[in-house]
Amino acid sequence: MDSSTMSPPRTAGVKRKATEELAASAPRRIKPLDQSVVNKIAAGEIIVAPVNALKELIENSVDAGATTVDIVSKDGGLKLLQITDNGHGINKDDLPILCERFTTSKLKSFDDLSSIGTYGFRGEALASISHIAHLTVTTKTKDSDVAWRALFEDGKLVAPKPGQAAEPKPVAGRGGTQITVEDLFYNMPNRRKAFRSPSEEYQKILDIVGRYAVHCKGVGFSCKKHGDADMSLSVNATANTVDRIRNIHGSNLANELVEFKVADSHLGFTAHGLVSNANYSVKKTTLLLFINHRAVDCYPLKKGIEQSYATFLPKGGRPFVYISLEIEPHRVDVNIHPTKREVNFLHEDDIVDKICEAIRSKLAAVDTSRVFMTQTLLPGASSKEAPPLSTQKGVDSWKASQIGRATVSSSSSTRKVYENNLNRVDPTAQKITAMFHEQRSNMPGWTAIGSEGGVAQLQYEQRPDAKWKAFNYVTLRSLRGDVQNAMHNELYEMFKNHTFVGIVDERRRLAALQHGVKLYLVDYGAASFELFYQIGLADFGNFGRIEFDPPLSLAELLTAAVEAEKTHHSNDIESSDIDWEEAQSTVYSLIVSKRDILSHYFSLDITEDGMVTGMPLLLKGYMPNLGKLPAFLLRLGPNVEWDSELEFFKSFLEELAVFYVPESLPPAEGELKEEVMARKLELDQMIEAAIFPAFKRKLAPSSDLLRAISEIANLKGLYRIFERC
CATH class of the missing domain: 3.30.565.10 (Histidine kinase-like ATPase, C-terminal domain)
Structure with a gap:
C-alpha cells in the first residue's frame, strides 16, 4: 500500500465528519473577540x-x-x-x-x-x-x-x-x-x-x-x-490596634505583642507594627502586611521574618506579625497584579533586611523569660528525668528540653527522613575559617570583627542631601530587562538560599558554598562582576560616596597607570608604537570635560583642576582595592562608549564592576609576605560579611556563571560510595 494515501491515525472514540477534517487542515483566521x-x-x-x-x-x-x-x-x-x-x-x-x-x-x-x-x-x-x-x-x-x-x-x-x-x-x-x-x-x-x-x-x-x-x-x-x-x-471604630487584634485573634495573642518601628530616609520607607514575642507560637505564620495601606503579600519578607524567629521559637513554631509599611509612592509599582495582591518596590531586599533586623532586636530585648506548658507526672511514672530545682533557670532549661524532645518525636513518627536527604546546615556551626582562628590572631594586620580599626570599623555617615532620584530612562529599562531575561533560575535559587562555607583559594578566587545536600566551588570574582554591575543598574544615580581626604591628583593617578601599562607591555611589539603621553593627556582631558555627568550619574567627583574628591560606594561593608583606581581611570578613555547613551551606561558600569571585583592575591612570599597576609585577612572578612550576603539579596545570576561553578560533593553520592566500602 502506498503510504502517501494513508489517512492520519484517529483518536479512539472520536468521530469526525469529512468537512471537519478539511476545515481542520486549513489555517485558522484571526478574529476579534466579542466585547462581552x-x-x-x-x-x-x-x-x-x-x-x-x-x-x-x-x-x-x-x-x-x-x-x-x-x-x-x-x-x-x-x-x-x-x-x-x-x-x-x-x-x-x-x-x-x-x-x-x-x-x-x-x-x-x-x-x-x-x-x-x-x-x-x-x-x-x-x-x-x-x-x-x-x-x-x-x-x-x-x-x-x-x-x-x-x-x-x-x-x-x-x-x-x-x-x-x-x-x-x-x-x-x-x-x-x-x-x-x-x-x-x-x-x-x-x-x-x-x-x-x-x-x-x-x-x-x-x-x-x-x-x-x-x-x-x-x-x-x-x-x-x-x-x-x-x-x-x-x-468598634474607636478601638486601638491592640484591642482590634484582641477582638479578632484573641487575648492570648494580644497579651504577647511587641511593638516595633523602623525608618530609613535613604531607602524612603517607614514601617511599624506589632509582632508576637517568644511566648506565643502557632503552626502557621500569620502575616498581616500593608504596603501604603494596601493588603498585599511579600514572600521575601515572610521568609525573612520566619528566619528571624527561628532562634526564638521552639521547633515548628511560627509567629503572628502585623506590619504597616509606607514607601514613597514613586518607588512603588502598584499595577503589577490583576487583583492588586502584590506590588513591586525598589530596594526590596534592603528594606526587608531593615525590618527583620528591627524585629530581631525587639525580640532579643524582651526575651528575658519564657512560658512553657508542662504536664504533671502521673502516679507511678518514672521521675528520673526531673530537673535540678536549685534554680529557676534549671527548671526552664529542663522544660525547654522536654518540649524539644516531644516535637522531634511527633514529627519523626509521621514521616521518616533518610540521612542522605538531610540538609546539614546549622547557622551556629563553625565555618572553615574558624579552624585557622588561632593562627590568624597572631598575623600582622588582623583585626577581629567588632574591635577597633580594620574593615569592620569603616565609618559611614548619612549624607544630608541624600534623596532618591528616579531615572526612568528607556536605556536603563532596557539594560535592566536584559539582566532579568538572562537570569538562570536554578542558579538564582542556589545563591538565594546558599550557606557560605569558606574561602578556598584567594589567588584563584574560589570559595565553597552549600546548597541543599550539595557542595559547590564558586569563582567569586566572576559572580562579583555580575553583582556589582547589577547594583550599578539598580542604584543608578543614587550611589553612596567614598570621600578622599586629601583629594587625589587625577594626573598622578593616570601617570601611575601608564607606567604600569608600560611595564606590563614592555615586550609587546604592538604597544611600542603607542604614544603614552598623548594617550594620558587625552584621557585626562576627556575625564575632566565629562566631570559633571560622571558626578551626576555615578558619584565620581572630580574638580575642574583635576582633583578626585570622591568615587561611588556600591556595597556597604566592602571597600574595593584602591590600588586598582589608576587603571580604572585610565580605562575610562578607550573602554567607555561616550557617544551612545545605552552603550555609555553599559560600558561605564562594566568598568566600575571590574574595579569593584575582589583582586586575585599573589603568593604570600618574600618582602611582600606581611602586606599580602594583611590584605588577605581583610579581604576574607569583607567577602564573607558583605559580598556573599549580597549574593543572596541582590544577585540575578546569568547562565554565563555556570562556567564559574563546580559541584564538588553530593551527600547522596557519598552515601552510595561508602555503602560499597
Whole structure:
C-alpha cells in the first residue's frame, strides 16, 4: 500500500465528519473577540473569588471616608454579598458610568500611578463585578435629599422590571453607599462549581475583613452571615490596634505583642507594627502586611521574618506579625497584579533586611523569660528525668528540653527522613575559617570583627542631601530587562538560599558554598562582576560616596597607570608604537570635560583642576582595592562608549564592576609576605560579611556563571560510595 494515501491515525472514540477534517487542515483566521467575551475574561482575572470582590468593595468604602463598614454574606458570598458604609456616597450624575471599565475619580494620567495614594485606581472593580453578577447600588451624598438606587448588568444601567426605565430611582436611605452583589458567577458555571464549600469561602471573607479591621484605625467593621442575629466579627471604630487584634485573634495573642518601628530616609520607607514575642507560637505564620495601606503579600519578607524567629521559637513554631509599611509612592509599582495582591518596590531586599533586623532586636530585648506548658507526672511514672530545682533557670532549661524532645518525636513518627536527604546546615556551626582562628590572631594586620580599626570599623555617615532620584530612562529599562531575561533560575535559587562555607583559594578566587545536600566551588570574582554591575543598574544615580581626604591628583593617578601599562607591555611589539603621553593627556582631558555627568550619574567627583574628591560606594561593608583606581581611570578613555547613551551606561558600569571585583592575591612570599597576609585577612572578612550576603539579596545570576561553578560533593553520592566500602 502506498503510504502517501494513508489517512492520519484517529483518536479512539472520536468521530469526525469529512468537512471537519478539511476545515481542520486549513489555517485558522484571526478574529476579534466579542466585547462581552472580553469583559468576562477581564472580570474573571480580577474577581477570582467572592473574597476578591469584597476586598475591592472594602477599599472603595475606606477611600470614601467611611467610619463604619457592615458586611453581610450568604453562601460564602456566592449567593449574596452586601457591604454598607457611611462614606461620602456617589453623585447621582455619576451613576450611569459607575460600572463602565476604567472610570475612576482617583487617576487622570498614567504618571499619576507614581504618586497614587488611594486603594483603588483603575476603575475595574465594579465593572468586573457587574459582568459576572447582579449588582445593585444604593447611595446618598450629603447634599442629596434622597438616596438613589441603580441596577447594573454588563457595565450598564438596567431596568429593575420589564417596561420600566433604566434610570436611578429615588428611595429612602441613609448617607453613604450600599452595594449588593447577588448570584456571583451566575454566567460562569464552571467557575462557580469550582468552589469547594460556602463555609470555606466565608472563612476567607472573615480573614480579609479581619485584616482591614486591624489596620484601618478609626473605621468600625462588622461581618455576619445572612439571617444570623450574631455578628461573626465586630470591631468598634474607636478601638486601638491592640484591642482590634484582641477582638479578632484573641487575648492570648494580644497579651504577647511587641511593638516595633523602623525608618530609613535613604531607602524612603517607614514601617511599624506589632509582632508576637517568644511566648506565643502557632503552626502557621500569620502575616498581616500593608504596603501604603494596601493588603498585599511579600514572600521575601515572610521568609525573612520566619528566619528571624527561628532562634526564638521552639521547633515548628511560627509567629503572628502585623506590619504597616509606607514607601514613597514613586518607588512603588502598584499595577503589577490583576487583583492588586502584590506590588513591586525598589530596594526590596534592603528594606526587608531593615525590618527583620528591627524585629530581631525587639525580640532579643524582651526575651528575658519564657512560658512553657508542662504536664504533671502521673502516679507511678518514672521521675528520673526531673530537673535540678536549685534554680529557676534549671527548671526552664529542663522544660525547654522536654518540649524539644516531644516535637522531634511527633514529627519523626509521621514521616521518616533518610540521612542522605538531610540538609546539614546549622547557622551556629563553625565555618572553615574558624579552624585557622588561632593562627590568624597572631598575623600582622588582623583585626577581629567588632574591635577597633580594620574593615569592620569603616565609618559611614548619612549624607544630608541624600534623596532618591528616579531615572526612568528607556536605556536603563532596557539594560535592566536584559539582566532579568538572562537570569538562570536554578542558579538564582542556589545563591538565594546558599550557606557560605569558606574561602578556598584567594589567588584563584574560589570559595565553597552549600546548597541543599550539595557542595559547590564558586569563582567569586566572576559572580562579583555580575553583582556589582547589577547594583550599578539598580542604584543608578543614587550611589553612596567614598570621600578622599586629601583629594587625589587625577594626573598622578593616570601617570601611575601608564607606567604600569608600560611595564606590563614592555615586550609587546604592538604597544611600542603607542604614544603614552598623548594617550594620558587625552584621557585626562576627556575625564575632566565629562566631570559633571560622571558626578551626576555615578558619584565620581572630580574638580575642574583635576582633583578626585570622591568615587561611588556600591556595597556597604566592602571597600574595593584602591590600588586598582589608576587603571580604572585610565580605562575610562578607550573602554567607555561616550557617544551612545545605552552603550555609555553599559560600558561605564562594566568598568566600575571590574574595579569593584575582589583582586586575585599573589603568593604570600618574600618582602611582600606581611602586606599580602594583611590584605588577605581583610579581604576574607569583607567577602564573607558583605559580598556573599549580597549574593543572596541582590544577585540575578546569568547562565554565563555556570562556567564559574563546580559541584564538588553530593551527600547522596557519598552515601552510595561508602555503602560499597
